[in-house]
Amino acid sequence: MISREELRKLASFECRHPGELAISFYFKPTTAHDKSHREEAIVAKDVIRKTMQELQLNGRNREALNDLERILQLAERLHGNQARAKAVFACSTSGIWHEFDLPTVAASTKLYVNRRFHLKPLVPVFSEYPRLWVALVDRQRARFLDIQFEQFREHGVLMNPVPRHGRSDGYAGYDAGHSERHEENDFRRHYQLVAEFLKSGAEKKQFEALVIGCHDVNWPELQGQLHPYVQKKLLGHFSADFNTLTDAQAKQEAERILQESLQRHHENLIREAIEGAKSNGLGVTGLRRVLRATEMGEVETLLMAADYTARAVECTACGHMDSHMVPYCPLCGRATRQLNDVCEALVPAAIKNSIGMVLLPRDETLDRVGNIAAILRFRADRNTNQLLAAS
Ligand SMILES: [Zn+2]
Incomplete structure (x- = not known):
């Protein structure tokens, strides 16, 4: 199982060299009775082969190809009754290879190839599985x-x-x-x-x-x-x-109470964020404001729909993230790069800064505020205003 420290290390990694790729592989065993474990491995292998074709990796990406081959071999072994949910993070250019067993958090077997590791499916491991x-x-x-x-x-x-x-x-x-x-x-x-x-x-x-x-x-x-x-x-x-x-009944009762408690907790969090945003208090909603609050160090807990994605840009020099697709960074003027999904940069940034993160099922309330919100520890602008008023 993955520790917070290991997660933080993965979140801190970013590819710096040409041809270098960070590969994240999530394997989810199927639970349906009619699906054999053998079939799960086939699904996993298909996902990997398809990605290899799509990326048209060439000699320049030899190490990434080796990583994918190694994941493919691992997928071939992922059958039999002991098959558990698994995550693999690899970037052999930087000597990284980590395999973790997971509770069944991954929505499906998936492969991500990017500049950073794809860590969003790990968020519930820390927010929904308290000891x-x-x-x-x-x-x-x-x-x-x-x-x-x-x-x-x-x-x-x-x-x-x-x-x-x-x-x-x-x-x-x-x-x-x-x-x-x-x-x-x-x-x-x-x-x-x-x-x-x-x-x-x-x-x-x-x-x-x-x-x-x-x-x-x-x-x-x-x-x-x-x-x-x-x-x-x-x-x-x-x-x-x-x-x-029996112990099994005790576990079942405890998990039922945990699920009910999590649901109440999540409902309270989203209410707190929305009310905080409406009153200019300790909440913000929508990607633009959430990104700004994150950069200001104001965010305590980030809330988003589990399947939230949005296009954005990040500055290649200062790391500023912007929901407007601007070619140059509004803060430092350097070139930006496009992010197909802002979570690829936002989730690692949140993990590195010890910001709490909660993924929520999609619902109307969350949808109305753009499926992303945050609860703040403080508001930097208010403190500044208060200081100004005081001086
Ligand atoms: Zn910048």
Whole structure:
């Protein structure tokens, strides 16, 4: 799996030499039952062969041809049950060859050949797959499951067998009220231990998001013990019986809650960006304003439709991106180069500058604002105006 650091390195790469090409290959295994894995490899090989023909690569691109041959060989091996989604980034002129297994984020098997690596399909890997813990809790026991990408393992277990205060000693009738109070204290103590375990996990950054499975009757008391820092990471809880719930069911419930939570989160983000733009606050919409805000260092989170593309230009000297197809850079006057898709330059720029990025399904709201928007950390012009007003 790819790390943020590896992603940043890929985003920083740009071809500088004549004939040099950055090749990005995404392989998506099909899930339909009637498609054999063999067929997936054939699709992959077709995509590669077609690109080789289209590009009419010649002797000048010998190294790129070698990279494509190597990807073709890899595609031939991509069959059998173990076939997972995969990404390959290659530029042998600069000694780059990286293969990554991915959660199934790529929309389809595709090959991109450009000046920079095509990184947009990797955006959801970081925005939609938080390291997730599922805590399964009853009044005496707790299990902590760790889900990252499609991997799933048990992180820890807490067992607090409650001592049977006086229950079995024949004085049950006499001592009942007393032992119940004892038990209540023991249960509370157990929830405190669970809460402590979660707090420690959150502080050690062992998880970014949390889902809790427990009986509904126990939920209020358990929730009451959770540290505010843990509460912030809590996506939701589901009703579960500790004894009968399987790990597979726990994973399924957690993923359902994660999806619902992501959808709400995305709806809030787009609303925030649009309202911010309308009020001249901390939001902008449309490519021109988004590019400007990105260059000003104002952007906190970039939002775009998953299939967003737009033509633009970038300056060959200062890197300025412009939504107007101008031949010369309005900032430094040097020649610009055309970008068939602004994302080829914008996505790496965002990754390099640690800007958050979220890809959204297309909808009417997003469509009305040009399918691209951003949430800002600050507005440079406002600060300048405030400074002017103050002086
Ligand atoms: Zn320029």
